Each structure stands twice: as C-alpha cells, then as structure tokens.
Amino acid sequence: MPHLKPILLVEDNLNDVELTLAALEQSQLANEVVVVRDGAEALDYLYRRGPHESRNTSDPAVVLLDLKLPKVDGLEVLQTVKGDPDLRHTPVVMLTSSREETDLLRSYELGVNAFVVKPVGFREFFDAIQDLGVFWAIINEPAPRTGQTGY
C-alpha cells in the first residue's frame, strides 16, 4: 500500500472536484487523490516547489487535468509536463467540458495520454472517471520489478 502512487486532480471548480472525488471513491481505489486548484499549483506539486517543496510522495500515477484553469491553463501544464524528460512519462488525462476540436487536436499534439469530454449524464461521467482511475492507477502500473519484458 505505501507504494501506491497518488492521483493528481487539477480542477478549479469545486463542484467538479466533489463529483470527481465521488466517482473515484466509488471505484474503491486505494490511491491517494491530491487536489490542486490551478495550473500553477499543479506545476509546484510536480516540481516540489513552494507549498509542495517538502512532499515525500512519489510522482502521481496519473494527472487528471482540467483544460480551463486559472493562472496557468491545462494546455500549458500539459506542455510543460510533456516537454520535461523527467516528467513526460507521467500519464496526463485531459478532462474538459469543451467539445472544441481545436483543444483536442492541440492536446494530442502536446502528447496527452487521453482526452475526455465530461459527459452531461452523471452515470456516464462516473463510468468515465472510474475507468480512467482504474486504467491509469492500476492497470497501467509498470512492472519493472518482475524483470519481465513481455506480457
């Protein structure tokens, strides 16, 4: 259990934070969910700066990143993460209200791992969040210790 990596949720809207946490709770993941409220804080967390300077947790299993964020927006965070050789293997899932194609294209250009348009229906939203959490936090766990290279 102590080895489980946290999930980093970057979301400015408190309602979305609550609904997303409710969805992740239902999937019964053991991972800690760290919530930061804007892009600048997300980078501070990832780079262990400012309030997160002394965090001793490992890097997140997955970053659930809202697209529209105060200060530094989601695309900028994505660009920084995917441009950094130390961080770029961290999976980033873009979560957005927007169905704008330009946002989607830009995200994939920047190397996003998944792009999820938050569905209006709660059940669909739940399903989406649970799937994401399970996939990235559990299934996608790399298996370096076994020494096996194939499946």
Place this chain on the structure above:
Amino acid sequence: MTTRPDTLLDAVDACAREPIHIPGSIQPNGLLLGIRRADLAVIYATANVASAFNLAEGSVLGSDLRALLPGLAHLAETLGVVSEETGARHLGPVTVATGEGQRTFDAVLSGGQDLAILELEDAPAGLTVAEFHPALRSFIAGLQGASTVGLLCQLAADDIRRMTAFDRVLVYRFDSDWHGMVVGESRNDVLPSCLDLHFPASDIPAQARALYRRNRLRLIADANYTPIPIETHETAPLDLSDSVLRSVSPVHLEYMRNMGTMASMSISIMRDGELWGLVSCHSVAPRKVSLSVRNACDFLTQIFSLQLEAREKSAHAERRMRLRGVQTRLLAHMASEDFFINGLVNNPAELLDLAGATGAAVLSGHHVWLRGDTPCEAEVRALYTWLAQENSDDVFATDSLAAVYPAALSFADKASGLLSISISKIHASYVMWFRPEVVETVQWAGDPRQKDSPDGNGATRLNPRHSFEAWKEIVRGHCVAWNAAEIEAVTELRHTLVGIVLRRAEELAALSDELTRSNKELEAFSYSVSHDLRAPFRHIVGYSELLKKQEGASLSERGRRYVDTIIESAFTAGTLVDHLLSFSQMGRTALNPRRVPTRELVEEVRERLLLEIGDRAIVWTIGDLPVVQADAMMIRLVVENLLSNAVKYTRRRDVAQIAVGCERQDDEWVFFVRDNGVGFDMQYVGKLFGVFQRLHRMEDFEGTGIGLANVRRIVERHGGRTWAEGAIDQGATVFFSLPVLEGAA
C-alpha cells in the same frame, strides 16, 4: 472587292507620289518671279517674263528686281510680310508698263525664309470687291435662315455659282475614309447632276488633300492650257505650295478633258483645321475667275463652314441633351432597384433609346438579359467572348459588325451594328446595343474599281476616269452609323455603372470584413458556451444523482419523481447545448472532401442502428448508390440522421418499410430516404430543416430538432439541396442532392 492587278496598284501609287507642289511650271494667265530676300535678285522666273516686259533674253535671272522692273520696285519693300506661316497674300492690283503698254495684274506674294514668290496674274475685267458686298450680305442672311445642313450646302453652291458663273458648283464632303459624296449642288443644264454621287478616295490623292489644306483655293481656267516653264540657275525646284498660278498634274488635266469640263475651281472647306470637304466648280468652256472673285468665294466658303460647324455642334448638343434626359431616367431606375442591372433590363424602352438601338443585351456573370430585337442568347455569348478577347477598349462601336466579326452575317437583320461598353472584365459585365442592317445603294461616279487602261507600250498607266456615269453598288452589312452623342451617352453610362460596381465591391469587402469579425465572435461565443454553459447542467445532473443515491430512501415517491425530472431536464438541456455546438461546428469546420462510396456507408450506418433498435420488423430496400466526392465524416452524419429518423418515426408500424435510393439528374445525384412512418403535414415542410424545429411532441418522439438542420447545413456546404415530401400517417421522404464532380463517379 475586286482584286486589282499589281500594275494598276503601281500606277495608283505613282499618282499618289507625284510631287504636285513642284511642277516646274505655271498656268499661262500670269507671270512668276522668285526673288532672293538677301539681295532682291531674281533667281526664278517664268519663261514669259522677258517677252512680257521687253527684256533681253538671259537678262532676267540674277538681276536685282528693282533694276530689272522699276515699275515693281515699290513691291520690294513688302516682301517681308509673307512667310511659310502666313501663306500667300494678295497685294491688290498693280499696273506696270509692258511691251503691250500698261497692263494691270493682281499681285500675289508668298514665300519662305530665303525666297519670296511674286505672282502677277492677269486681272480680267469683272466685279470688284465692293460689288460683292451685297451678294455676301444676302448670303449670310440666307445662311441664318437655312434650317438644315443640306439647305446650307445648297445655298453656298447657289451663291458661288452666281458669283463665278460656273456651269455647276458642287459641295463635296469627305467621309472618314476620304471617299467623297456630293451633298449640295447648283447647276444649269449644261453639265449633268452629281448630287448624291460618291467619289472614291483615289480621285483626290493624299498629297493633293495636303495641298488643299494649305492652299484653300485653286483655279484651272483652261484644261487645254500650255504650261509656262519656270527658268532658273538654281538646282532646287521652286516650291509652289502657296502659289495661285501653280500648274497642275497632266493626269488631272486629262481627267478634266475626259469629263468635258474645261475649267474648274475648288475651294477647301475646313473644319477644326481639317479638310471637311470641297466646293468644286466646273465649266464646259474655259473660264477665268479674277483673284478678287476667288477671294470672295473663299470668304463665303469659310463663313459657310463656320455656319456648318455651328449647326453640327448645336445638333449634337440637342441630341446630347435629349439623351441626358434618357440617361437620368435610367439612373433613377437603377437607384430604385436593389440590383442595379434591373434598372436597365426592366426599362427596355429607355435602355434602347439611350443609344438609338433596336436591341440590347446586358451580360453580368453568367446571366444574359436580351431586350428588343437581338441575336439569340448563344450568339450574344459568342459575340461577348470575341469582344472580350479581341477588344480591350472600354467602348466599342462599329456600324459594320460583320466586317470585323464574320459570324455576325447570320444575324445581320438584328445586329449589323454594335455599340458596347465593358463594365467589369473580371465579372464579365457588358452592355451591348444593336442596330439592324440598312441596305444602302451607293452611287459611285463611275465604277471605282476600274480606272486603268493599258497604254501603247503594254504597261498600265493611270488613266483618269472618262465619265461620272453613276455606277451603283449595293452596300450590305452596315447599319446607320452611331452618332457621337450616342457614343458619348453610353460612355457616360459606363462611367456610372463602373462607379456603382466599384462601390459594390467596396461594400462587399466591408461586408466580408464584418463577416470575418462576427464569425470570430461567434467562435469565441460558442467556445465559452461549450465550457461555461455545459458545466452547470453537468453539475445539476451529478448532484441530483448523488442526492437520489444517498438520500433516495428517505425521499417520498413524489420527491424521487421530482429528482428524476430535474435530472432529465438538466440532461436534455445539456444535450441541447451539445447539439447546438455540433451544429455550429458543422458550419465552421473545413470540408475535407474525398471519394465516399455511399452504398458501403449506408450499410455501415444501418448495421450500427440495428444493434441499437433491437427486435423490430423493418424491411430495408437499398438501391444503387454512387461514389460521391464529400467530407466522409459529415456525410456519415447526414446518413445517420436520416436513417435514425426513419427508424424512429416508423416504430409504431408493425412492419416498418425504409427505402434508400439515388438517381442522377443532370449534374447532381439526388438521394432519398423514404419511410412508411408517421409522416408530417406538408403545411409545415418549411420548418422541417430549421434549427430546433420539431413537428412532434417530445413524449411521442424524442429529439432536439437539430438533426435535419445539420443535414441541411452539411448538404448545402457540399453544394447540394435538401427537401422533403410527406403526409400525416403516410410516411415521409427526405431528399438531398450532391453535385456530380468530375472524376468522382
């Protein structure tokens, strides 16, 4: 035209090249002296000078004028009054002692920088200038009363004949090709009438016309005269351009003898410095006309030409005024129309009147409007193509279209004449006016094609005509010529139209800027809607679900229904936002056309639908479907929408029937999707494709009303159309078309 043999062309050329200003001789009714200005030495003299003044042979050339002819010594001081610019000057009568006693001459002085020419012409007894005065006065009074140009010419001919006693006086007018036509005549019964006869340009060659411009009056008193040679020790021949006694070409004298006219006189009619015509006088017998009378005739002719000019200008101004009125009315019509061209084509009477035409065509883009009597549309289009390629002028006028555009022969009865203006070459905008053929009989004074006859040596020499006997030529393919006022009127109309077109272009550019801006705003708006409007709906749904889940047990049945309704409504609102955004995206996203096999597409969509609808009896009839050129994703949306509609609206049928087909109509594919479902009332067919327009109640058939709006938008973006047919409970057929593109089938 008849092709003339080269030898004749050579002869005509030779005639045109004859240096008639330096004939080296004069007519015999006078004397000529060429005096060097520097020392007043006589360096040219006619052969008759020595005998006339009883001087020793060989004593004339080289002598000082004052010593040689003391009687003329006083003239030496006046030599300076003339130059090449002033032309000849009449010095009045001089009386000098000659071998035959005192003789009176009319002295005329002309000359250039180094040389003065003194001509002494025999002064026949006759009228003096004073005696002409009443004649001139009555002539001027008569001119003012003459109501037409024809009468004016008649009057001038009458008065000149009265003053000169020639048998026939003609007023002769040149056309633009220098062919002449007799427009006024006064005669007795001695010589035949020439009125309305045409004379070819070669009758008066170019160098003769040049002399007529310079020296307005010429008299040949006797066609059988023996020329008096000019003697000189100089090498250069004497230039007699301004001379009054100049000897004329032997060809011309032969021409006169052939015509039976022993004496002739011509006076140039000048307008704006150009030769407009001639007053041409003929007499059967030799006839001397004193210099005074000739000057009076010249004076009269110049007054006549001024009068003529005034008449023509006022006639032009009158025509112009009238056409301005027409033009103003046309402009008013254009101003009152949304599309200015309608102002022209909806007022054909004025459109035609502006150019005095019988037919008109207006071309703009792909449209052609024909008004009045015109060639057919295909002929007008072909003519336009020719004009656009061959003619870069803004205004084009011809009174013989077939001469430059032979295809016009086939519609000569409608358009032998063309007057056209180009408004915009880029948008292919032209206005054309047409005039029909007017078959004209031109009476040539003798066959203009035959002037040659071989001489005794077998060579062709130019042989002047033997008669003025009329030779009739039927001229075809011509219309009444467009007059200057008409050409000016359409030119002004062109300026106005070009102005309108330019203004439209500016307005369009401004509109396009405006559109770009509002498109940007719309994009920003929909971006914001997609983020900010969607989120609250999601939250309402989300929290309501949580509420139901966590507190559902403690809610009453009614309370749970309320929560369900909240969820359903917020979900619907959220879906509406999604659909609205997709619709707006459909209009903005760039098309990515490629080959789409529609048969496969329909099959795919149908199979996916079948998964969703489960256990229903549906009979599908899918016909032959083509490969089209379209954006694959968008066209899939169209098919999905139409097929799911058909499935949806047939769900109350025991056996649903859905047919998909396509047939080619001209240059488009027309697709249809037909069902035997609930159909619709044709009364509302106009609403079918509108955004959020629904023809059914929500509880009957779910939907947001965006589907067919999307279909229409996508199809229209592909250059196609959408429409539908149906009746309540009789099923519906939705049609859409796509253009057939080259290489796509």
